[in-house]
Amino acid sequence: MSEYSITIGTLIAIQAIVACGLNVIVGYAGQISLGHAAFFGIGAYASALLTTAGGLSFWSALPIVLGITGLIGLFLGLPSLRLREDFLAITTIGINFIVVSVFQYVPFFGGALGIGGIPRIVLFGERIRGVSFLLLSAGFLAITLLICWLFTRSWSGLACFALREDETAASSMGVSPVRFKLTAFILGTAMAGLGGALYAHFMRFISATDFGFPMSVMILSMVVLGGMGTLWGPVLGALVLGILPEVFRPLTDYRMFLYAALLLLMIRFQPGGLLGENSLARQTLSRLKGGKS
Amino acid sequence: MLLEVRDLRIAYGDIEAVHGVSFSVEEGELVSIIGANGAGKSSILNAIMGLVPSRSGSIRFKTAEISRMAAHERARAGIRLVPERARVFPRLTVMENLRVGLYGIHDRSREEKQLEWLYSLFPILAERSGQNAATLSGGEQQQLAIARALISDPRLLLVDEVSMGLMPKLVEEVFTVLQELNRQKGLTILLVEQNALASLEISKRSYVLETGRIQFEGESRVLKDDPRIREAYLGL
Numbered sequence: 001m002s003e004y005s006i007t008i009g010t011l012i013a014i015q016a017i018v019a020c021g022l023n024v025i026v027g028y029a030g031q032i033s034l035g036h037a038a039f040f041g042i043g044a045y046a047s048a049l050l051t052t053a054g055g056l057s058f059w060s061a062l063p064i065v066l067g068i069t070g071l072i073g074l075f076l077g078l079p080s081l082r083l084r085e086d087f088l089a090i091t092t093i094g095i096n097f098i099v100v101s102v103f104q105y106v107p108f109f110g111g112a113l114g115i116g117g118i119p120r121i122v123l124f125g126e127r128i129r130g131v132s133f134l135l136l137s138a139g140f141l142a143i144t145l146l147i148c149w150l151f152t153r154s155w156s157g158l159a160c161f162a163l164r165e166d167e168t169a170a171s172s173m174g175v176s177p178v179r180f181k182l183t184a185f186i187l188g189t190a191m192a193g194l195g196g197a198l199y200a201h202f203m204r205f206i207s208a209t210d211f212g213f214p215m216s217v218m219i220l221s222m223v224v225l226g227g228m229g230t231l232w233g234p235v236l237g238a239l240v241l242g243i244l245p246e247v248f249r250p251l252t253d254y255r256m257f258l259y260a261a262l263l264l265l266m267i268r269f270q271p272g273g274l275l276g277e278n279s280l281a282r283q284t285l286s287r288l289k290g291g292k293s
Numbered sequence: 294m295l296l297e298v299r300d301l302r303i304a305y306g307d308i309e310a311v312h313g314v315s316f317s318v319e320e321g322e323l324v325s326i327i328g329a330n331g332a333g334k335s336s337i338l339n340a341i342m343g344l345v346p347s348r349s350g351s352i353r354f355k356t357a358e359i360s361r362m363a364a365h366e367r368a369r370a371g372i373r374l375v376p377e378r379a380r381v382f383p384r385l386t387v388m389e390n391l392r393v394g395l396y397g398i399h400d401r402s403r404e405e406k407q408l409e410w411l412y413s414l415f416p417i418l419a420e421r422s423g424q425n426a427a428t429l430s431g432g433e434q435q436q437l438a439i440a441r442a443l444i445s446d447p448r449l450l451l452v453d454e455v456s457m458g459l460m461p462k463l464v465e466e467v468f469t470v471l472q473e474l475n476r477q478k479g480l481t482i483l484l485v486e487q488n489a490l491a492s493l494e495i496s497k498r499s500y501v502l503e504t505g506r507i508q509f510e511g512e513s514r515v516l517k518d519d520p521r522i523r524e525a526y527l528g529l
Contacts, residue, residue, distance in 0.1 A: 169376060172367075173365075174365050
């Protein structure tokens with residue numbers, strides 16, 4: 001594998017982890033979030049600071065990073081308890097802008113210069129780079145997917161689905177909306193934090209603009225494209241949106257236009273996403289299996 | 294007394310929909326509240342479940358005051374609602390819908406027993422158990438909503454306009470099921486209905502609600518023969 005494709009692959013794996021986190025919030029719990037990149041950034045900055053200024057290793061910093069992002073996620077999930085969908089969308093956009101400007105203007109976070117000199121991850125005495133980093137990211141993605149899968153099969157997962165479908169009916173079945181919305185926010189933002197930490201140690205230099213609103217839109221596009229609420233959807237979305245810009249590199253100027261067109265087409269013809277219910281992929285698959293309906 | 298409601302007032306903004314209503318349901322009773330559309334029947338059930346805040350008055354369930362509790366806490370205490378128009382979870386399967394009803398009661402052996410019982414009560418649900426609830430007909434969704442409420446073995450079952458939108462044959466079936474649950478299993482049921490005749494027939498006592506106030510109350514047998522009620526509600 002060329003260095004170029006390893007880099008693309010690693011970034012796709014990292015973004016897939018972040019997208020899986022957003023999928024927990026949007027797809028499983030039905031809460032809209034347009035500011036997910038903020039948590040991606042919080043994870044990256046937390047890990048960068050803890051390993052540079054803090055002098056910790058990646059591994060001892062990681063639990064703290066997950067704790068910090070999850071805790072901030074919990075705090076910022078609180079508006080979801082009171083706000084209707086449209087206002088929640090605007091609030092989460094606002095959160096994204098606030099986080100980015102804090103990173104940009106508070107000297108502690110390196111200001112406009114960002115944070116550089118982030119150490120490499122060391123595993124079994126080896127400095128992780130290249131293919132090893134790709135494998136490490138893929139490993140973390142596998143763990144993330146496993147957690148998502150376990151969550152969807154658990155009582156908490158079922159409670160989240162019920163809330164997404166009908167909050168009133170769910171709460172009259174004994175499901176606490178507060179508890180499960182916040183659970184989804186904590187879990188989803190902690191996954192974004194994990195992605196952020198990996199990103200920081202892969203790039204080894206981060207700045208606030210990496211985690212702006214366009215990144216949030218990108219992550220949400222991955223989830224919508226792949227299929228909200230499905231297990232593999234976010235991964236497929238990250239793959240497609242990660243590879244497309246490389247394939248269409250000659251068309252760089254039209255990239256945003258292509259994304260928009262792609263999203264509109266999806267919403268018009270495959271609203272459930274590529275892997276969603278009643279999608280072409282699902283139908284073909286069940287036909288191949290020869291199963292009923 | 295299992296449920297005792299006193300001077301319940303419910304308002305939506307400045308408009309008061311229920312003006313100080315008092316009634317009670319004893320353990321093992323099947324009580325109905327009948328009245329025209331907009332009389333405030335559903336508001337009362339939603340206030341008991343905790344889905345709509347009450348402006349004033351008290352709601353006591355098993356001697357505890359519950360009017361300030363959140364809906365999910367009341368559900369845990371043993372109140373379950375069959376909501377108006379079923380409100381099943383459309384993108385969950387029939388089986389998953391039923392399992393949500395068991396949320397908080399994590400008991401495998403009981404789950405299987407309850408499912409078996411409910412499938413015998415509503416055989417169509419067994420046939421459709423792997424299907425998304427959205428694909429069910431209106432009548433099937435209504436049966437699913439009842440089963441979803443029953444699976445937790447509630448102390449008090451609130452039933453909101455179960456006959457709405459169902460074909461007459463199905464209304465009769467559903468009412469028979471409710472009556473049997475009450476008689477054979479001793480399930481306490483509070484029924485809210487526009488279909489006055491059917492609910493007077495299966496309930497022991499009834500309250501007649503008119504624009505947010507209780508106008509008549511008593512034994513359903515007696516109310517059924519009351520000329521004023523016959524004229525206004527039964528169209529006889």
